[in-house]
Amino acid sequence: MTNNSSASLIDHTLLKPDARLGEIQKLCKEADQYHFHSVCVNPCWVSAASSSLADSDVKVCTVISFPFGASPSRVKAFETEQAIQDGATEVDMVLNIGQALDGNWDYVAKDIQAVAEAAHAHSDSANNPIVVKVILETCLLDDDQIVHACKAAVSAGADFVKTSTGFSSGGATVHDVALMRETVGPDLGVKASGGIHTREDFQAMVKAGANRIGASAGVDLI
Template sequence: MTKDVLAKYIDHTLLAPQAGIREIVLLCQEARRYGFASVCVNPVYVSAAANELEGSGVKVCTVVGFPLGATTTKDKVNESENAIANGADEIDMVINIGAAKDGRFSEVETDILDVVTACKEAGKKLGKNIIVKTILETCLLDDAAIVNCCLCAKKAGADFVKTSTGFANPKGIDGNPLPNGASEHHVKLMRETVGPDMGVKASGGIRSARTLITMLEAGASRIGTSSGSKIIENWDESKEVNNKY
């Protein structure tokens, strides 16, 4: 796989709360240079990113209900509409994780559906198709809940299901931290559930070419990472691992 092809899978991400405008500008410059699919920034920086990336072909992605998913659906809708008005092309919304844990999947589906509907309508007014990705926070859910949430997202008309925010803090019964990002198992499960036509985004803890390839082979069609530039710069097109996919 060439670097140009690889870059088209990557959402170049900076969601740290301490990120300032200079870091966002640099993120956008890197995205232009490498031709990433998008930059993913917090809502406060959508306008700045849209200005920096105008005419580049790189999309502006932002997060909604982030990172907990515990805001009301109305808040998520308002946040989405505001982001789109400011120049966002893609919305990554966090689902109602508590509802999913409780098995209240009709609420999960309604939450997603209302955001998807609002995004598509707002995009239509601007003459563009807004992509909506649903963040499941897979590290907090069992396999059955992940399957049900994927089905909710699919029925609600979302474009992608996404693994993680990267901000969750799961712990084992011993109190020690557990992995909080994308896993090969979860990506495979999500792909098997949604089928071949819906997007699957792997995000959280993807910092190397080998991990990225593992996620693509598991079924991911988009990769969220804050290490996009490092991965591209260190990409060796001659290595076998890069030619497997």
């Protein structure tokens, strides 16, 4: 895999709570320079990132109900709408982890659906849809729960399933990525994120089935 093709898989990420404007602008500059797929920033920085990347092909991604996923569905939908108005073209929502652990998969699916419907309703065209990724927080789920969460994401109209926020007890693993890919099949996206710091980590996740990588170490990875 060439550096360019590797870069096109990366969501160049800065989600720490104390990030400042200068760091966001640096992130955007690096993403444009290295041709990353997107920058992923907290919602308050979407407008700044969108402005910085106005003349670039780099997408602006943000997170919804991050990092806990415990907001009511209507709040997640509103946050999604606001992010899109601010310039986001991709949203990474955290599913309701407590409901997943309780096995309330109908709730989980409807929660995801609320975000997916809000995003797809605000897509500017069929050729340029808002991409919805669902963060499962796999370190808190067992294999059966991961499978159920993936199926809920598929049924609710999501475009990707994603391993981790990077703010819980663990990040992406090869096992979880492979399980997610097996469950969703070849057509839905799988994003590995959390703890991907080396070229070897990157290649292992891609080999396991990831077609997007979320990382704060994007420059080092390529």
